Amino acid sequence: MDVSNSELFDSLDADSFYLEGADIADTKAPEVPIDRRWEERRFRARLVNPANRRRLNVIIVGSGLAGASAAATLGEAGYNIACFCYQDSPRRAHSIAAQGGINAAKNYRNDGDSVYRLFYDTVKGGDFRARESNVYRLAELSVQIIDQCVAQGVPFAREYGGLLDNRSFGGVQVSRTFYARGQTGQQLLLGAYQALERQIAAGTVEMHTRHEMLELIVVDGRARGVVIRDMVTGAIETHLADAVVLATGGYSNVFFLSTNAKGCNVTATWRAYRKGAYFANPCFTQIHPTCIPVSGDYQSKLTLMSESLRNDGRIWVPKSGEDKRDPRQIPEEDRDYYLERLYPSFGNLVPRDIASRAAKNVCDEGRGVGPGALGVYLDFADAIARLGRATVEAKYGNLFQMYAQITGEDPYETPMRIYPAVHYTMGGLWVDYDLQASIPGLYVTGEANFSDHGANRLGASALMQGLADGYFVLPNTINDYLADGPFPAVDASHPAVVEAVEVVRTRINKLLSVNGSRTVDSFHRELGRLMWDFCGMERSEEGLRKALTRIRELRKEFWSDVRVLGANEELNQALERAGRVADFLELGELMCIDALVRRESCGGHFRVESQTPDGEALRDDEEFSYVSAWEFGGDNGRPILHKERLVYEYVEMKQRSYK
Numbered sequence: 066m067d068v069s070n071s072e073l074f075d076s077l078d079a080d081s082f083y084l085e086g087a088d089i090a091d092t093k094a095p096e097v098p099i100d101r102r103w104e105e106r107r108f109r110a111r112l113v114n115p116a117n118r119r120r121l122n123v124i125i126v127g128s129g130l131a132g133a134s135a136a137a138t139l140g141e142a143g144y145n146i147a148c149f150c151y152q153d154s155p156r157r158a159h160s161i162a163a164q165g166g167i168n169a170a171k172n173y174r175n176d177g178d179s180v181y182r183l184f185y186d187t188v189k190g191g192d193f194r195a196r197e198s199n200v201y202r203l204a205e206l207s208v209q210i211i212d213q214c215v216a217q218g219v220p221f222a223r224e225y226g227g228l229l230d231n232r233s234f235g236g237v238q239v240s241r242t243f244y245a246r247g248q249t250g251q252q253l254l255l256g257a258y259q260a261l262e263r264q265i266a267a268g269t270v271e272m273h274t275r276h277e278m279l280e281l282i283v284v285d286g287r288a289r290g291v292v293i294r295d296m297v298t299g300a301i302e303t304h305l306a307d308a309v310v311l312a313t314g315g316y317s318n319v320f321f322l323s324t325n326a327k328g329c330n331v332t333a334t335w336r337a338y339r340k341g342a343y344f345a346n347p348c349f350t351q352i353h354p355t356c357i358p359v360s361g362d363y364q365s366k367l368t369l370m371s372e373s374l375r376n377d378g379r380i381w382v383p384k385s386g387e388d389k390r391d392p393r394q395i396p397e398e399d400r401d402y403y404l405e406r407l408y409p410s411f412g413n414l415v416p417r418d419i420a421s422r423a424a425k426n427v428c429d430e431g432r433g434v435g436p437g438a439l440g441v442y443l444d445f446a447d448a449i450a451r452l453g454r455a456t457v458e459a460k461y462g463n464l465f466q467m468y469a470q471i472t473g474e475d476p477y478e479t480p481m482r483i484y485p486a487v488h489y490t491m492g493g494l495w496v497d498y499d500l501q502a503s504i505p506g507l508y509v510t511g512e513a514n515f516s517d518h519g520a521n522r523l524g525a526s527a528l529m530q531g532l533a534d535g536y537f538v539l540p541n542t543i544n545d546y547l548a549d550g551p552f553p554a555v556d557a558s559h560p561a562v563v564e565a566v567e568v569v570r571t572r573i574n575k576l577l578s579v580n581g582s583r584t585v586d587s588f589h590r591e592l593g594r595l596m597w598d599f600c601g602m603e604r605s606e607e608g609l610r611k612a613l614t615r616i617r618e619l620r621k622e623f624w625s626d627v628r629v630l631g632a633n634e635e636l637n638q639a640l641e642r643a644g645r646v647a648d649f650l651e652l653g654e655l656m657c658i659d660a661l662v663r664r665e666s667c668g669g670h671f672r673v674e675s676q677t678p679d680g681e682a683l684r685d686d687e688e689f690s691y692v693s694a695w696e697f698g699g700d701n702g703r704p705i706l707h708k709e710r711l712v713y714e715y716v717e718m719k720q721r722s723y724k
């Protein structure tokens with residue numbers, strides 16, 4: 066199992082990290098003009114009559130925005146749903162942390178927005194590494210999401226005339242972001258949670274909190290269930306169904322420090338990968354430019370300052386690295402508003418990948434501010450002078466409060482200090498237009514799939530995607546698969562089920578029996594540092610090879626020296642973390658291989674070997690215009706790369722420019 070596979074790698078030539086398999090393609094998007102594809106797909110998909118839905122069981126792992134919306138909608142439709150999450154309530158899913166807003170092409174501002182423009186901005190923002198069909202559908206559905214949420218009572222901000230208010234996010238020149246102060250995720254999740262609770266009360270959804278999925282059950286090539294650990298008693302349970310949906314969020318915590326909730330992990334999708342589901346674009350991670358800088362070696366969490374702040378905050382550093390004055394004493398002529406200088410059209414609202422790299426560059430030049438000179442200023446003095454403190458407070462009050470509590474500085478008085486941090490993962494399980502993974506009967510929604518964001522997600526588009534997937538896409542595609550059900554009954558004695566349970570038990574026993582000398586966290590911290598240094602904001606051939614060598618050693622050390630106290634039959638957070646870190650150690654390796662193979666810069670993936678003379682990312686469309694979909698090659702084998710070639714019929718591929 067996991068323990069031993071590095072030996073083989075050690076003996077391989079450096080270029081032989083992977084094997085190349087056959088190309089793959091999405092076969093579900095109908096071949097009609099893009100604005101008719103979704104309608105056509107819904108029409109062609111087979112339906113399940115309401116009376117038959119009661120005989121079909123669907124497992125949904127995850128009850129964040131993507132999972133709760135899917136569970137509520139499929140429950141309402143009449144399917145039998147079993148929903149799982151590891152928190153003590155669906156309301157605690159990481160989605161609750163989302164601050165800034167959700168995009169929709171409503172054009173309330175009359176500023177030239179449209180479905181087509183949202184589609185265009187998203188394809189361009191993702192640096193031409195997303196699938197056109199999916200992105201167009203996402204833009205189309207965006208308008209329905211807002212209507213649905215308003216009907217649920219989500220308290221979006223309104224402007225004086227009563228219409229919903231909008232603000233701008235990076236990478237666009239229109240205002241299309243709907244928001245509820247700095248707590249948009251919380252309000253949207255409460256809406257989805259209400260809908261979910263209604264179905265729980267109606268008996269269509271059975272909710273299992275504090276239950277963690279540790280294995281996928283595949284029978285005769287179809288996803289048929291999951292192995293779950295009851296996190297309170299340690300009981301290992303099997304749950305079987307006609308289809309399985311993973312809505313288990315992203316894997317940014319492979320970096321140890323990230324803006325994600327501490328519990329976010331890759332286990333569910335990684336276990337599915339090991340069972341045959343392809344993992345797409347694992348190296349595409351998003352580094353968010355506006356986070357509170359790291360403050361010390363013992364920190365275990367980073368905090369986001371929402372991108373919405375870039376609407377009114379101006380980003381700058383002193384012109385000279387020698388200038389150590391209090392920022393309020395530094396006059397205009399000695400400041401460098403570098404984003405406004407370098408990218409006059411978009412200014413402080415360039416996309417996240419560009420803003421992050423620019424911050425890194427000025428810090429590398431020695432002009433960073435704050436401890437370790439790893440920070441830049443985000444300054445609201447002009448906005449306060451222009452709009453008044455009360456207006457700024459009404460828009461961003463809770464974010465300012467959070468910043469003051471964490472740093473002890475008052476951002477109304479002195480500029481915030483910010484620095485990029487890992488925030489979101491564009492990579493995830495590969496899915497087709499129906500959101501079905503490469504294992505029939507396995508569907509993946511929200512951040513857990515490789516999604517619609519290509520190599521860089523635009524701000525406020527994750528909430529849009531999670532809710533589009535859960536409220537609208539999945540409920541209209543999964544029926545096409547379930548129309549063949551119910552599938553032959555499977556019970557706990559089936560060899561595939563017995564084997565999956567055995568894998569879980571063996572692994573837990575192994576983790577508890579190593580009894581070594583290092584804590585799980587120390588391994589995680591070291592892995593995170595490697596990922597940040599070598600597979601973070603900037604990647605190079607040399608660095609990635611270095612990381613790969615060390616990650617393999619680290620994995621061996623983990624399985625021979627980790628110390629996990631306690632037992633399985635109790636609440637054991639060390640054991641929970643150990644399993645997750647073991648999976649992160651495997652994922653980290655695949656991320657580095659993916660990054661190594663992609664010898665181009667695109668979006669959040671910046672390869673130093675591939676840049677323009679003025680330091681901008683240089684894509685290589687000839688070679689790399691594809692989604693990399695990785696197939697597990699066995700513990701002693703190499704991962705197999707399948708390419709899904711990307712074709713752009715509606716948006717012309719060109720080098721991005723935000724100048």
Ligand SMILES: Cc1cc2nc3c(=O)[nH]c(=O)nc-3n(C[C@H](O)[C@H](O)[C@H](O)COP(=O)(O)OP(=O)(O)OC[C@H]3O[C@@H](n4cnc5c(N)ncnc54)[C@H](O)[C@@H]3O)c2cc1C
Pocket residue numbers: 126127128129130131132149150151152155158159160161162163164165166167249250276277278279312313314315324325326329330332333369371488489510511512513524525526527528529531
């Ligand atoms: C600080 C912050 C602010 C953000 N702000 C915005 C914003 O303003 N706008 C925007 O569009 N996006 C924002 N994002 C991104 C967005 O919040 C996420 O991408 C999105 O909420 C993910 O939703 P999800 O439903 O896919 O996953 P999650 O909300 O992470 O839910 C995952 C669910 O899966 C469950 N789960 C996971 N693994 C298992 C397992 N093995 N067994 C059982 N259950 C499991 C969890 O319990 C949970 O219920 C922000 C992200 C962060 C970190």
